[in-house]
Amino acid sequence: MTAHPADLAPDSALDPFASPDDAGAAVLRRQRDRESSARTYARSFPIVPVRAEGMVVEGADGRRYLDCLSGAGTLALGHNHPVVLEAIRRTLDSGAPLHVLDLATPEKDAFVEELFATLPRGLADRARIHFCGPAGTDAVEAALKLMQTATGRRGLLAFTGGYHGMTLGALAATANVAVKEPVAGIAADVTRLPYPYPYRCPFGVGGQAGARLSAAYTQRLLDDPAGGVVPPAAMIVEAVQGEGGAVPAPDSWLREMRRITAEREIPLVVDEVQTGVGRTGAFWAVEHSGIVPDVMVLSKAIGGSLPLAVIVYHEDYDGWLPGAHTGTFRGNTLAMAAGTATLRHVAREGLAGRAAEVGGRMLDRLGALRDELPVVGDVRGRGLMLGVELVDPGGEPDACGAFPAAPRTAAEVRAACLERGLIVELGGRYDSTVRLLPPLVITDEQAEAVVDRLADAVAAVTAPRLAGRLA
Structure with a gap:
């Protein structure tokens, strides 16, 4: 020491x-x-x-x-990595427009190609992407709105210890009581489920037994006609809780959540804002369990240190009308160039x-x-x-x-x-x-x-x- x-x-x-x-x-x-x-x-x-x-x-x-x-x-490659700086300089020197709303550009096209090449195959093969405002919390909002639109439902399943952002819908999904208490009316239609946490197990048993009880509780609650849960628009979960204290979900438990939601036609949203781009030892944290979610929420490292946030989702859910979730700063050309360089470098160098x-x-x-x-x-x-x-x-x-x-x-x-x-x-x-x-x-x-x-x-x-x- x-x-x-x-x-x-x-x-x-x-x-x-x-x-x-x-x-x-x-x-x-x-x-x-x-x-x-x-x-x-x-x-x-x-x-x-x-x-x-x-x-x-x-x-x-x-x-x-x-x-x-x-x-x-956010900084998968640390501060001022040479590949990121070179991508930014190259973009600046090219004369490319730095602000383009949601217009198509070569930089955006390259970013989408690179991103889709990293996604779980079961999702990438039939995925759509939506560019959000440049923060993970807006991407969470977009995912929740999209699932409400697609299913016609309102409710949400979220977990103890979860963190999904500070805007209204994301804050409702977030578990931290201290930041929610001063804000009225944000917890409506959110059902809080127990996340496996071996050290402080919500069931007082710990280990895999706690994870099994969590899955059993979730399934029985959803199937109980007197359980008080109206069929929800989605379930949102982190494969590793970040702000919640670096708590990994057991792979077997995540597979159970995928089975439970799929059998009940509940879309599964996985928040990969902090876990993505190699952070957990796989390019995306869902790869550890092998599950394929319906929606992935991505931000932080995908922008190569610059603000960028997207959702990728199965094409069957693409029921939005034009302008259903828009924003002025969805076309950050520099972030897309830096993000492309970062994604490519992490994949090429085996950094996961x-x-x-x-x-x-x-x-x-x-x-x-x-x-x-x-x-x-x-x-x-x-x-x-x-x-x-x-x-x-x-x-x-x-x-x-x-x-x-x-x-x-x-x-x-x-x-x-x-x-x-x-x-x-x-x-x-x-x-x-x-x-x-x-x-x-x-x-x-x-x-x-x-x-x-x-x-x-x-x-x-x-x-x-x-x-x-x-x-």
């Missing part, structure tokens, strides 16, 4: 307002004074990035950080397989921390989408042996990571899970450094408390 002192800054640099001579202090102060109180990442990371390459971000104060946030999973390999090694090393550090309750994930759930080992465990969440400890660990030159973010229940989303181009040395710095941060935060408890 080494702290890498070459990357550390003086203590004063950790306070963004402590040094008036700091090049970034004024920028941070103006942001604090002018931006809305809804800002999030800026509160956790009081830095002003001025340069970035690959996994490394440099702040205005000269400090360098290993970025394990990657734009919340690389994510599986490196992520597996990181998962093994992180798993070993459970024996060394009692505050580590659970380690999980898939590919380069990893989570370390921090707990209070002095608390009362639940029926599955899970200790109470430790959100304050997690926040302190995040800050300690930043001191050590590592950017990580939190998620999961009570924001007690440290989430790791490094770019697919992470080197072996960087992977080792990430685990070293995280382990050192956890030990530094928790050792004094443990010593006090043993005294």
Whole structure:
């Protein structure tokens, strides 16, 4: 567990307002004074990035950080990858229009060809694509509207722990109570189903038994004439919950969800906004289970670091009238060019397989921390989408042996990571899970450094408390 002192800054640099001579202090102060109180990442990371390459971000104060946030999973190839920059420069130099609404362009055509080449064959062979506003939440809205149009139904099946965006329909599907409570009338017609979560199993049994109960509950609820569920327009699910704490769904459970929905003619929507483009060790997370959804919601990494969002869906559902889901910024030429280059590079270089390999090694090393550090309750994930759930080992465990969440400890660990030159973010229940989303181009040395710095941060935060408890 080494702290890498070459990357550390003086203590004063950790306070963004402590040094008036700091090049970034004024920028941070103006942001604090002018931006809305809804800002999030800026509160956790009081830095002003001025340069970035690959996994490394440099702040205005000269400090360098290993970025394990990657734009919340957007930067599949890290910051400023050469193939992305070359695609952007080539497009700019070509004189291509940068804004074209939904008109056809060579850049769009190339993007669609490259994207369809990566899709599960059972979908790509009969798929349609719709370009949405440039954010995943708008693509979720589009998917829900499309399924309502196609089925004539209104209801939605969604899951505990799920996150699908912050616009009205997407927020209704999202499970986080804190962000939903202040907004009236958004939960109508959403039936919340239990997502398999072995460490904090909703049925109190854990493991595969919990997943089997989840599937049985879902099937019986839908078939119960007194279950209170009107036939829904769709089911929406994440193959690996991201904001929910890097919780992978068992492949067998996903196959059950596909069977249950298919037998009842309920369209299955899989949200691949964060899991796509190699993140989980397959190009798309659905490939692990072999299921073919009716709709895939795609954003983040597909734009090669620039804003882009689409849905791809089976042609049988293409019942929209012209303008049924439109938007001014659906024709982002630069994002399509950058996205094409990214998709092509990930496929050509086998970076999904690389994510599986490196992520597996990181998962093994992180798993070993459970024996060394009692505050580590659970380690999980898939590919380069990893989570370390921090707990209070002095608390009362639940029926599955899970200790109470430790959100304050997690926040302190995040800050300690930043001191050590590592950017990580939190998620999961009570924001007690440290989430790791490094770019697919992470080197072996960087992977080792990430685990070293995280382990050192956890030990530094928790050792004094443990010593006090043993005294």
